[in-house]
Amino acid sequence: MTTHPAHPTARSIRTTPEGLLWEPSERWVRGRKGDVTVVDSRHPVLVWEPRLPVPQYAFPREDVRTDLLRPAKSPPAGSHTGSRTFYDLDADGEVRANAAWTFPADDLAGHIAFEWFLRTDTGLDHWYEEDEEIFIHPRDPHKRVDALASSRHVRVEIEGRLVADSHAPVLLFETGLPTRYYLPREDVRLDLFDATDHHTGCPYKGTAAYWSWGGGGDVPPNILWSYPEPLPAVKAVRGRVAFFNEVVDITLDGERLERPDTPFSRMLRVGSRS
Structure with a gap:
């Protein structure tokens, strides 16, 4: 050979x-x-x-x-x-x-x-x-992306205001990033957000659409997103919405999570000044 x-x-x-x-x-x-x-x-x-x-x-x-x-x-x-x-x-x-x-x-x-x-x-x-x-870049063979249905209790607050409360999240575990909580739309106050023309692509998940917070305060744009047509490997997140943990307050099963520092943190800070 x-x-x-x-x-x-x-x-x-x-x-x-x-x-x-x-x-x-x-x-x-x-x-x-x-x-x-x-x-x-x-x-x-x-x-x-x-x-x-x-x-x-x-x-x-x-x-x-x-x-x-x-x-x-x-x-x-x-x-x-x-x-x-x-x-x-x-x-x-x-x-x-x-x-x-x-x-x-x-x-x-x-x-x-x-x-x-x-x-x-x-x-x-x-x-x-x-x-x-x-799309975007080659998929890393040493990286996993798992979308798992859960019954954990997720609450999301922005500027002290409750914007989401769910017992039916899909937790997305992606190597090197914090867990993302994809919530049913009926559990999120989407009336408090405005759809934007911002889109991003991911070789593991597909193309995402975004919303910005409409309630004022020091909140960067495009903090809420959804994959309307995700790739087959993460089809469980289809149509659900998720927040950047970096800029919102998430409480999981009664425990307030710390805001993580990730590669997205700087991007979000810059976006808030634009």
């Missing part, structure tokens, strides 16, 4: 001197720009950079349409860990600057990484793992 040099049979996470973590993946991954397939790989590598909480793919050079890549005219400084070379992508009648790059690590020599499509129009338009389209 022939083993691909970047795809050993014993799977494990490796560390490079530059601080990168990487692991070979067994998924068939493709990336398209318009109608052009730019990447088609059965030997991708997942790479974690120290400053990024999510992984990204790097691909053997032979699995990439390198004829569509040009040395970047204006390579960014310090945007990726020790990145060695940046490329502009010229495909489907459009040039996208700094769409791809190489890492300096010897372990990843001969591999090319790509920006993902939601990063300021720099990446490809569509990505697929096997025959399923994936």
Whole structure:
């Protein structure tokens, strides 16, 4: 049996001197720009950079349409860990600057990484793992997302005002984040909130719609959200609503929970000043 040099049979996470973590993946991954397939790989590598909480793919050079890549005219400084070379992508009648790059690590020599499509129009338009389209960023094989129905008692207050009271939550446990409490709409005072045009995407859950608090006070916007059409793995949260624990007061089974400090905390603080 022939083993691909970047795809050993014993799977494990490796560390490079530059601080990168990487692991070979067994998924068939493709990336398209318009109608052009730019990447088609059965030997991708997942790479974690120290400053990024999510992984990204790097691909053997032979699995990439390198004829569509040009040395970047204006390579960014310090945007990726020790990145060695940046490329502009010229495909489907459009040039996208700094769409791809190489890492300096010897372990990843001969591999090319790509920006993902939601990063300021720099990446490809569509990505697929096997025959399923994936969004936002690659899914982390070391992360779990579980949505479990519960009968725990959840109360939510904002500025001292009770806005939700439920004995029928769905608890969503996601590695590295606080538990989120998805509540039936009839248990939430939605009349106190205003729907916004804000939307976010998650590769584990789908696309979320948001509401902002309408009761005044020092409350950031878009603190309440729902997944109207969640991905199958978390279908139990469909149509339910959840609050950012970081900025509301949640009482669980009579115990007031501390507000967690998460990567969303700064974003919410900045949003409150905008």
